[in-house]
Structure formats: structure tokens, C-alpha cells
Amino acid sequence: VPRPLLVLFAALGVATWATARPLRYAEDRAPAIVNPLFATSMSEARLNELMFEGLYVDDFDLRSVPRLVASDAVSADRLGMAIQLRQDLKWQDGAPLTATDVVFTIRAMQEPQTASSEAAQVSWIRNAQVIDPHTVALTFVEPQASPADRLQFKILPAHLFESPVIDRAHPFRTQPIGSGPFKLSKFNADNSITLTPNPTYGRPNSLGEVQLREVADKSYQSKLLLYGSLEALVRVLPRDLATLQADRSVDLYPYQTNSWWYLGFHLSDPRFADVRVREALSLLIDRQALLAPIGTGDLLSGPFVKSSPFYDHAVPNRAPDPARGRALLEAAGWRMVNDRWEKGGVPLEVRITALARQETAQDVVINLQSQLRAHGITARQDFLTTPEWKQRVWTDRDFDIVLSQWSFDRNEDIHEQFHSAGDRNFTGFADAEVDRLLDAARDATDPQQKRDTLRQVHARVAALTPMVFLWSLDNYAAMSTDVQGVTVHPFYFFTWATSWRLD
């Protein structure tokens, strides 16, 4: 082909994505930082999926297949693995992606001073070593049946960091460089984020620009989709489903992230160290009444959704029982004085901490305040911005009761939430038997053993009540019918977005 034509074709190719319609999707809150080492929210995970890559990735059948890897070889004792990287890999700034980046990422995640929220993802790796620019050698703490299944965490560019000790405030958070199909183009004044196709991405990508728009009001999100001002909503409130399903310009996609809501007690607080107080509060709360204003869902008795193989259906759901709740508070030394509970002259007052700018959480907190007040407990609202939440809840553990929700991928591994050493256990829950069971479940090589063990965890955690388990909601994503070829990853959502088309 004559060189001028090649140049023309290249220019046309660029023009295709430059002029294509953007895919605009809504999140309740835009990510505060963009760094996979510190991703704690689903909106961050979804954005990372567009920008970064792991060594392996799920294919459409949810099997781990190579992404950055050309070939691999696991040792006979399954205690080690050699990984050969593809030789054509580049970062979005043009630098080559090499074995150094892989080893750096693992060390950064393991580095205690980095305090990565993803540290558990690499705790099974004993050592990572650069053999040559395209070869990495890994050794494992224990034999691994399928190490590729554990090597999906995102790889970072070593050349942009000074050492594996990485501070959350490192400039990378606003100037991220990945190897994925999209690169961050700009943070906009309205909190939206614009992504453009990564020219160094070596695989097909049918989408052009992608825009993340921050829209806190869920109902408004639905209206924007119906008016054609958005192409995708990652999560629709149940109350908006009827309108969206009835509209022929919208398709709904199941997006079951195995999510559940909870009220978590700060267990180091002497008031909540007493299980009787925790159980009492769980009995004073009418969960169905809290759920009704935000939609429909399943009330839960423990830390799994009802469709989970680990949900113990023999554990009864607690119904409101104010009489028993009052009896438990009295047994714990609290007395009702002038219609208010107090102990040693100190009234029972609690802060309910939740994220600001999240309409559904605000509804729940306001109704919860009202319910508790009716039972003689004063509750104060404590709404935090995302940075405040990360600092006060995750780091300082400065709260009485948090209202939040956890989302799990299909493995529903609650180890980090309920193990005493878990990096997501910010309620401070510690129970030796639960630790033992969670370790056993993680080490299990037998599915029925794992299932039975986690059902025991369900029963024990439900009895100890470190949280009031609230509900799971039916989760659907909604997209304009203009978006074709859509397959949604059940957790990361955008894993296969490069095969979507926007007509």
C-alpha cells in the first residue's frame, strides 16, 4: 500500500474514534483517586477496568485467560511459576511494559508502608523476581492449583514511582498511566472524567471516548438516560426499573454484584463491645420499613446474599422485637429515664456515619434516626465526603455506627471483612472461631467443605451481630439501545467494553 494512503488510513482511523459519539455513564460519585493500589469502591474498580490491565483477565465464560502474558509454566510442585510477558506491551506514555513493572506492582501491594487496600490479593506470593525484561519468576507460600486465577490484579508502571512505598497522595492518583484500552484525558470541572482511546493499546476497541459523569440523584440518572443525555447507568434503583423497562430505547442488564447493606458497629466502643446492646439495636430496627422507600430487595440474616451457596437458610431473619430489645438493653445495664436510655447518667447517643451525596443512604439514615428516637435512642447524622470517609472510616476508625454496603465478586470472599486480620475489617470484629473457619474456607480444596464452613461463619456472625445485616437489592444496569454487543462483567462491569459498539 502506498505510504500516503497508509497515512490517510491512519488519520481516518484516528478520526473515527475522535468523532464517534462518547459513551457517557453515570456514577453516584466520581472516584476521588485513580490508583488500583487504593481502590476501595466499585466506581473506582469500574474506572480502573477501563484504564489498567492484569496479567490475566476473565473471558466471556469467566475463565482466566492471558492478557499481558504470552506464556506461562507452573512448576511440578506448584510452588512456583514462570511468566513470559508479551513483547509488544506499552504504557500509555509510550514506555515499554516489562517484568520490572510486574515485580514492582507486587512489591508495592505487599509493602506494609504502602498500606494498599489490595494487599490481600498478593499475600500468597512469597517472592517475585525479574529474570529478564519479559520474564517474571514467582514463588508461592503454598502450592497453587491455578495461579492464573489469582493474577488478575492491575499492573502499575514502575517508572512513575520512586519506590514500592507509595503514598495515597502520590501525583499518580490524578495523572494515572495504564496499559488498558482507555487513558484518562481530563478531570472536568463538573467532577466528570473524560477517557479517550489509548493509542498504544494493541487490541481492537470499538468504542470512542468514554465519559464518567457524577450524578448523585439516582432518579435523575434515569431521566438523563431516557432523555438521551447518558448511554449507560451502572446501577438502577429498583423503584426506577418499571420506567426503564417500559422504555423501548433502554435495555436492562443484570448486574448482580452480590451486594448487601449493613449497619456496622465500632466494636472498640465500650457500648458496642456488649453483644446484648448490638442485638438489642438490631431488634429495635424495622429493616423492612427502612428498605421500603428505596426499593425492593431481600432482608438478610448474615453476610451473604440469599442466592449465595454460602447463605445459611437455616438462620432465621430477625424480625423487629422491641420488647426483647428493651430487655436486652436492661440486661446490659441501661435504664430508661425520661423516655431516653442512659447508663451511669450518660444517654445512649450514636452517630450514624454514611457517605454524603448518596440519596438512598440519606433516606435510610433519616428513617433510622426516626426509628431509634422512637425507642429512646438519640441518633445524629454524620455524612462524609469520599476523602473524609476513607480517612475517618478506613484509617482512623472514627465512627459509632456506619451505614454502608459491600459488593463481592462471585467468590463472595468475606475474609477481609470478618477476619481479625482482614484489611476491610474496620468495625474491629475479632472472633477466634470465625478466624479459624475463614482460614479453613480459604484453604479448602473441596467445594462442599467450603460451603459448609462458610455457612457456619454465617451462623456465628449472625449470632455475634457485629453488624445489623440489612438487605440486598436487585441490581440492574441500564443502557441505551444504541449501545450494541453488550456483555457486562458481573463485577467489574467494563471488562469486555472494547467489544461494545455505540451506533
Place this chain on the structure above:
Amino acid sequence: VTVRVTRVTRVTRATGVTRVTRVTRVALLAVACAAPPRADLGWISQIAADPGALRPVLDVERDGWIAWHDGRPWDARLPAEAAARATWDHALLLEDLSALHHAGLERLVAAWAARGTLPADTAAWGVLAASRVCHGAPLGDAAARAAATPHPADHPALAARPAEAPTGAPPAPAALLTDATSHVWQDPCAELTLAQALGATPPPATPDDLGALLFAPWLTGADWRAAMQLGGEPTAALASLPSADAAGLTRSDPATTAADDARAAVVALGHHLDAASVDLSASPGGPILADLQIIARQRQRWMTDRARALLRAGNTAAALATLEPAVDVTHRGVGPTNAASTFVLLAHARLAAGRAREALDALQPVVAAYPAAAAVREVLGDLSALEGLDRLGDSKEL
């Protein structure tokens, strides 16, 4: 005409390709301007024209009709011919569950064996062999591998059991056995045995009266009789339904239909029924049809039947493309616009697509309404747990 030409001219700027577009658009506009055909929806149209005819039918076994309308054929006590249809529908649900159970067990044993951790003295192979016998599948290597356990022919799952037709929803079954390795196995033939006890043959040729046709997936007795003469396969009933055929739902071969075709058929059916709904809304029975969600219920039942045919033909992608939009997401669980079979078939399609965990999500509403489905849930749960053994789960807030 002037308006049409102006619009088309604005859309098309003279190229060879756009001339075709121009002709097409003119043709479409001409169709759009033609008077819409009056809907002929058999018993639905009958109610629309004469809602009073409904009362004498519903006054006999009212609770049975409510259960039947509500998607609970197992609770529907109905007069003779209607009862046969409810029994048939119940048997179809059990067959759907049975097929899902078998498919889940096949995948579970295969994946467990491939992992190399299935104990030598496991009962898994014997249970799988029994399942293959029940479902008419080739025994393959299961019988040989089951040597350490009772021979498949002697397996408790195949032992003669009272062929008593279930009344109401069967309870959650006790596990079939706990083997030497303490693994618990479900009876893979349980659902099929119940289906056979119900006598899963199509109900007798349907007369044209409302009492025999109400809430049926076919619209007229003539349709049903014609379909039976064509082949007798239950879903073949759709083939002669004028409305479904007019919407393009029944024309393509399930084995060759692509997912895009399936989606197009769903959209076409939606438009077709929307038009019928508008047409019928002004009729005397319009309010009753709306209250009973008849059009939405009918759409859902047709799509479910269509998806069953697609799934049986091994066309997973098209089945998924039909089933996902068949679920009425605004009403949780089994109900008038969500047949239990829809969820079971959706679970099966997801399983076939490699999504065992998502299959459990689909199945959960059925277990809530029909406890016997709990056995299938356990099998799929084991498979889901097995697939996650080597993974470290991820979790995030919100």
C-alpha cells in the same frame, strides 16, 4: 406524501446507497400510515369484547384460577380441561428443573474430576450415572468409574418409588445420600420422577370455550389442535399462533437463530403486543385485561416457551437473549408476569454460558416459591464454590 418526500430527502444525500434507503423509508411510511390491523388474540380478544363472559368461568374454582394466573400451576385446582393444562404446566416446570439439575451435575462432576480432588470412593460417579440413565443420556464413562459405589442400575435414585403425583408444591427434598467421603448428593431423578407422575403429556385437544382456554399460552382451540397435528411438541403450539407468527417470533429455526435475531424477535413481539394492547384498551374488557396484566403475561409466556425451544436446540446465546428481557424486573419473584419456568430456563442458559453463580441468582426466586428447587440450588452451589476455589475474591464498597 409531500412530508414523506421532504423527510427522506433530508436524510439522504445523493449516493447510490442512500437511494435504497429512500425507497425503504417511503415504504415504511406507507405501512405506518395504513390502518392498523385489528388484533386477533383469541381468548384475549374474547374477554376484551365480552368481559362478562369471564365471571361464570372464574366463579368455579376461583382460588384455582388465581393460582394459575399467578404462575403457580401446582396450586391450581381447576375444572377438568383447565386442570389438565395446569398439570401440564407444572410438569413442564419439573422437566425444566430436571434438565437444569442434570446439566449442573454433569458440569460439577466433570470440573471436580478435572481438578483431581474428587476422592476415589466418591458416590459422584454413581449419582451421575443414575442421572444419565434418568435423562436418557449415554452412560459414557460414569458407569465404569462408579465401580466403587453401587452399580448405577442399583442406585437408590433409580429404585422404584411411588409414582404419586404431587399436590401443591413439593417440599425441599432430603439429600439422597451422604457418601464415604461425607459428601452430600441430591437425587438427580427426583424432579423427573415427579414430572412423570404428573403425566407430562399435552392436555387433550382444546375446545374453543373460554373455560378451556383462559390463561393458556395458545390463543384458540384451533391453534392448539393444528399444532398438535404438526408434531405434538409443546412449544410447537406457538408455530400456529397468528399473533406470535405475525410478530416474527416463531419463524426461525431455534437451532440456527442468532442472538441478534432473538433480540429482534423480542422487540418485534413487544411492538406487536403494544399495538394489540392499544387496540384492546378501548374495548369493554380493556380495564380487566389491564388489571390482570394479560398482555404482559402472554408476552412473558410466549418468550418462555420460545426460549425453551432455543435451549433444547442448544442455542444458548439466543435463549439468553430471549430470557433476559422476558423477566419482569418490576415484580420480584414468581407471579403473573414471571413464570417459574422463566427463571429455571434462565438459570439453565446462564449455566450453559459458564455462569454458575449467576445461574443461582436466577434460580433463587423459584426456590422461594417452589421449595423442591432447593436440591438443584445445592448442586449449582457446589459448582459455583468449586469454580471459586482457586480465586481470591474481590470486594469493594457500594
